[in-house]
Amino acid sequence: MSEQLERGLETLRGEIDNKVKAFFSSCVRCGICAEACLFYTETSDPRYTPIYKTEPLRKLWENEYSFWGKLKSALGMSQAMTEADLADWEELVYDGCSMCGRCSMVCPVGVDISGIIFKVKHGLSQAGFSPEGLVGATQRAVDIGSPMGITLTTVQAMIKHVEADTGLKVPMDVEGADYMALLSSNEIALYPEYLESLVKIFDHAGVSWTLSSDAFEATNAGLQLGDKSIAGQLVQRVVDGAEKLKVKNVISPECGHAYTALRWEGPNFIGKAYPFRVVHILELLDELKAEGRLKTSGQESERLTFHDPCSIVRRGGINAQPRNLLGAISGNFVEMADHGNMNWCCGGGGGVSSNERAHELKLTAFNKKKSQIEATGAEALVTACSNCRTTLEEGVESNEMEIEVLGLTEMIAAHLEERPAS
Amino acid sequence: MIQYLIDGPLWYFSLAVFFIGVVWQLIAVVFTGNKADLSVPRDSAASGAIKTFFSRFVPHREIAPAIMLPVVAGYMFHLGLFALLFFAAPHVVFLEENLLGFGWTPMPHWAFIVAAQFAFFGLIVLWLRRLVNPVSRLISTLDDHIAAILTFVVMLTGCFALLEGSTGLRLLHRFTVELWLIYFPFSALMHTFTFVPSRMLTGAWFGRRGVDA
Known part of the structure; x- marks a missing residue:
């Protein structure tokens, strides 16, 4: 043997x-x-x-x-x-x-x-x-800090763009902030609008927050690979970053497996409880809304439906929050037939989307989501996981479907109530 | 000699194997370690365990149409077998005289016939599905087939034993029951008991995450 x-x-x-x-x-x-x-x-x-x-x-x-x-x-x-x-x-x-x-x-x-x-x-x-693809992504996460090979320099470049576009400062390494936000590689490489939305929402709601130059990446390729030791190393980076800045909360981004890794499996991977709370961005937005700190105006008129990221809803318990948020900004929201805890996956979770070998099978599996989306007659598909979003966009493109795929956080940011001019 | 063996030593031996085996297997489940979950729970593990224990008696609406056959056949078999085991007149008398010292009202003959038909129909459908359905055929083990056949034989000899007056048929039924009892703790038949901790452990896991499972 x-x-x-x-x-x-x-x-x-x-x-x-x-x-x-x-x-x-x-x-x-x-x-x-x-x-x-x-x-x-x-x-x-x-x-x-x-x-x-x-x-x-x-x-x-x-x-x-x-x-x-x-x-x-x-x-x-x-x-x-x-x-x-x-x-x-x-x-x-x-x-x-x-x-x-x-x-x-x-x-x-x-x-x-x-x-x-x-x-x-x-x-x-x-x-x-x-699979080689997943092993490679995991190795990059360990060596470079991100499964996509993204470095702090890339994040800093993105921050400059976001600050220029919003006219707002992105706080970096602020000790004692209430919240430390994390990003997924996809949000850095493909969806910079996520960070832009955070900046606008937190400014609007008066949230004390920061990014960390030591721990900006939330994804955990170790979890996807099934390697608990590497998963623990990646979680430890976030814990070290949060402890260094003495933050009270860490915000998991719109990424399903990152939430599982940080919120639920992380303490078990590293063998100790955290001295801070982990909160998913949807939970936080829902809390801010309930406290009256997040006020939205106007409603989308186009028909919207929501894709529940499995790790967030079925394996994470976040079910009502996205619906509360969507209810505030949409007058034409329709659920898929099987939604919430019994939703159907997009097909790209668990590391499948990082595994090139699984590409064709993933697209075949997407047929389930395709039929679900089509049955709703929706014009836009909203989700809250950047990995789901790339898989959905890929499926939509491959099947020549006429539907826009959007992130929920950016939709909330687009509906923030204007503050009266001082 | 055979009658003595079946009604005497083999009966007590099979009962001992059954009880000790079941307890031993349950202890193995309950006392095997499980690392404590260090994440902060969102909700109660205990209420999740109880909820899931009951909720799994009914299939989810979203999947029910696709699994109607095994669910209906499963309920027919299990309810029929339960009724036969505890409410068939000969069993009530047997349990009173040989094990418990007290009895209860047995079901009428017509109910016995209905229960037997339910149990036989359910078991045969489930077993045929195991042989024919590509998924069940792939995942089934030898143990699943032995357990199904043994249960079928016990039920069949039970019907034969109704022909009172034939000691041979009664002994045949009792002998197959003894084989079934001996096989029980080391086979898929143990799901009769282990489904309880299985559902509750999963329910607790989901419960602490705030998922209604």
Whole structure:
């Protein structure tokens, strides 16, 4: 057995906790989870059945923890796991799963299938079975600070443009600020309007905030790869940045997995609770609105619909906030048939969009979202995750759909109530 | 000799394996470590656990049409089997005389027939689906098939045993029940008990994140 395989198997062993035991001993292989997975519904390939993607860990559990596995082992009849047992699952887990967690919502015996798939990813990443694109992005995140290779210099250049366009100062490294904002690589490279919107909204609401030159990047390629050690390193950068500036809150940007990494998994990755609060930008905007500090005027007349980013709603609990915000600025908002906790993924989550190999499969999976969008008759599609946004824009372009894709924060910024001239 | 074995030692042995096995498996689930979650909860894990335990009895509206067959067949099988197990007249008498020392009103014969039809129909449909549906066929294990066949044989011999007067058929049913009890703790049949912690652990996870699951 190669050293790498042993490391992968040892990692998988370390993932077997009471949940895994409860899940595998209660799964009756009914296959209901397949109907919740867009990679199955759009391809009809049974290999994309969510519970099938957990097979490497199930096999290990059966071999080493079940009665029959132990008996076989005692009788010398046990079959050791091989590299093929892991290699064959690389494509299923990394290309054919966006970690959207819809399967975990429908399992009749309550198996958190998505949670187990993350554990499988951890084992595969340690055994060296991960897609090159994602490994490269992770390496850039560790070495340079961003999966897209974005440096502080790039951010500083963007800040100059934003300051010129808004006439407002972007606070950098302000010690003792209430909030430290983070950005995702996509928001720096593709959607500078996000930072511009933050500047306008925070100025309007009188929020004390800052960016950090040490910790401006929120995304976490380690989480997408399933490598908990790297995920912890990337979270630690943010924690160090926030502690250095002594901020009370850290704002997760419009990025689903960044929110999961920071808000929910981060403390577990680094092994300690934070001395600050992590708040998603939508939560903060909703709070500011409720406090009367964020006032909007006017309403969009075009028909809008909202794409729920899975990591924010289903795996993150932010469901009402985007609807409260959209309700304030749209008079013609329509929900997709399956929305909120049971939304369908765009197909690009869980690192799929960073994995060039998965491109065609991602576009096939997008057909589910396409039919959902078309059924609404919407003229604009709003979302709150830059990764979803790029995937949606790609899907819209590839399918020659006539619909605009917008970020919710920038829409709020576009509707800020004018302050009376002093 | 065979009657003595089936009604005596094998019966007690199978009961012991069943009870000890089930408790051992549940202890393995409950007492295996689980790292504490250090993130600040948004909502209550306990209420999430309870909510999800109950909510998973009913499929989500969004997915219900696609899974109607296994859900309906599943309910027919489980409800039918539960009714047969605890309310069939011979079982009530048996439990009173051999295990509990008290009994309850058994279901009437017509209800027995309905329950048996539900249980057989549900089990056969679920098993055929396991063999025919590409997804179920791919993910099913040998254990799933053994568990289904064993349960079917127990139900079938149970019907045969209704022909009272035939000790052979009664013994055959009891023998298959004993095999079923011995197999139970080490098989997919354990979901009868482990679905409870499974649902609750997942519900707690979702609950602390404020997700209604």
